[in-house]
Amino acid sequence: MTDPSSSSTAPPDRQSGPTSAPVLRRGLKVLGTLLITLSAISPASSVFIIAPGVVAQAGSGAFWSFVVAAVVGVFMAFVYAELASAYPLTGGEYAIVARTLGKLPGFVTLGLLMVTQLLIIAVIALGVGTYLEVLIPGLPGPLVAAVTTALVTALAVFDVKLNAWITGVFLVIEMIALLVVSALGLFDPARPLGELITAPVAASDGVVGPAALGLITAAAAVAIFSYNGYGSAVYFGEETTNAHRGIARAILWALAITVASELIPVTAVLLGAPSLEELFAAENMMGYFVTAQAGSTVNTVISLAVALAILNAVLAIILITSRMVFSTGRDAAWPGTISRALAAVHPRTGTPWIATIATGAFATALCFVDKDLLLVVTATSIVAVYAALCLAVLNGRRNKSTEHAAYRMPWFPVAPVLALAALAYVVWQNAMDPVIGRPSLLITAGIGVVSALYYLLVVRRRGTWELKGAEDDD
Known part of the structure; x- marks a missing residue:
């Protein structure tokens, strides 16, 4: 990683109001x-919820899927760090894109984020009940998610x-x-690491055989999203001291810690599972592994820890999303009364x-x-946002x-160019x-079109959307 403090900075054009x-x-x-930021990424949630999907697709080749995803993550972390050090603004990605590519692309980015961020809170909250069922079977998932979201929203106001x-x-x-899961596999391996590296296997119609390169690279598309969230540090740019340097460091450290805390446990599970055939066939892969070991x-105990990790992620993402909603109010993206309330x-x-309560209320209903x-x-909107940042x-x-x-x-422009190539592959x-x-891509395109029309027909004509930021650079 390049030291963010190694470069000098000039006073930024923040377009303050x-x-x-x-x-x-x-x-x-x-x-x-x-x-x-790390809580929003929630490495435990990724390992227990997303990683099994990668393993189901790529088998033990999931090791390479997560390695490839980590390389893409480094590219995107470089992109995020440079942009965030220039504009460490509460508006996050939309505020950056609007200042570098123009207001229309910025507003389209805002539209994508407004929809998906609120939905993501509900998606994650729905996982709480799943892991609490080890104590209380038959819990109503949506109700547990809604109660969790409402309680966490009250905490987020503080x-x-x-x-x-x-x-x-x-x-x-x-x-x-995650350390416990890693230890269970690394200290009692059932197969050597070299087998994962040189001879990965996967299940096809219940038969385990060599994992195809196409399966491994396709699964990397899912693994990319398991690391996603390191760029969320930018949303706290106006609440962090020395933000122009500090936010870049937070992003790069978040990516490094996330990769280590996800890749190591996944590798441990693939090394330590008593039977890869049973692991691939298990309905709950991580539960099978921990129980067997x-x-x-x-x-x-691990399931309860995962439930707590999910709750923690809900809190962190509400904190992040509410900052973006606040920024939309401050920028006067909505009618006057609504904008003034959200900017309180x-x-x-x-x-x-008020932005925090509004965020929590919508997310609670979406449960x-x-x-x-x-x-x-929500599946592909982040691809569009990543692409916008690379172009930005x-x-x-x-x-x-x-x-x-x-x-x-x-090595500019290696990172954004290679990241764009990887994103194109993900889209394909x-x-x-x-x-x-495919339906997700169509919905993402639809949200983009609606956002563009709202900007062109309402916001631009009204002429009130101003890009504002913090008044100081401290």
């Missing part, structure tokens, strides 16, 4: 921002420093669970309290929507709108999938 624009309180250190430490404590528990009691900052906690529909809507960093270098960035990625893979991928 009047001095009366709502300002969030700078109370976070880089560590606090990193803790919230001071961001308090929430950073709460997420930090939960994150430690999550990491301990350590017994049902340890599996119950609580005088005591210094947090965007009762069919989960398969939620997955279809390329254009930012060209038109010098990111010239003041405190972090400059190494999704287009070949008639069940989730």
Whole structure:
């Protein structure tokens, strides 16, 4: 990683509004921002919920799928770090794209994020009941998810420093669970590492045989999303001290920790599973592995830790999404009364309290929507956002709108160009999938079109959408 502090910075063109624009309180250190970001990624949730899908597709070749995804993650982390060090704004991706590519692409990015971020909260919250069933069988999933989201929303209104430490404590528990899973496989392996590297196998119609390269690379598309979230640090740019340098460091560290905390446990499971055939056929792969290696009691404890990790992720993502919603109000993206309400900052906690409550309320209601529909809507939107950011960093270098960035990625433009190539492959893979991928691409395109029309026919004509940011650079 390149040291973000190695480059100098010039005062950024933040396109700030009047001095009366709502300002969030700078109370976070880089560590606090990193803790919230890692909690939003939730490595334990990825290992227990997303990784089994990669293993089901690529078999023991999932090792290589996660390695390839890590390489793509490095490319995107470089992109995020450079852009975020130039514009460490609460609006996140939409605020960056609008300043580097133009307001129309920025508003389309906003539309995609507004829809998917709210849905993602519900998707993750629905996992709480699944893992609590080890204690209370038959829990109504949507109701548990809704109650969880509502309670977490109330907590999210409080001071961001308090929430950073709460997420930090939960994150430690999550990491301990991953360490246990890693130890169960690495200290008692059933096969050598060389077998995973040189002779990966996968199941096809119940028969285990050599894993095809196509299966491994296709599964990497899913593994990419298991690492996703390291760029979320930018949403706390206006609440983090020395944000121009600090946010870049938080992004790069978040990616490094995420890769280690997901790749190592996945590798351990593939090495330590008593039978790959039984692992591939198991309805709950991670439950099978932990139970086989350590017994049902340890599996119950690990399941509870995963439930806590999911709850922690819900809290972190509500914190992130509410910052974006606050920024839309401050930028006057909506009618006057709504924008002013969303831009309100609580005088005591210094947090965007109305935006937080609105975010939680919508997400709570979405917990009762069919989960398969939620997955279809959210599956590919991040691809469009990633592509916009790659184009943004390329254009930012060209038109010098990111010239003041405190972090400059190494080997430019290798990272954004290769990331765009990987994203194109992901789009192609999704287009070949008639069940989730293709409908998701069509929905993503539809959201983009609706967002563009709203901007062109309403927002631009009204002429009130202003790109505002923090008044200071400290």
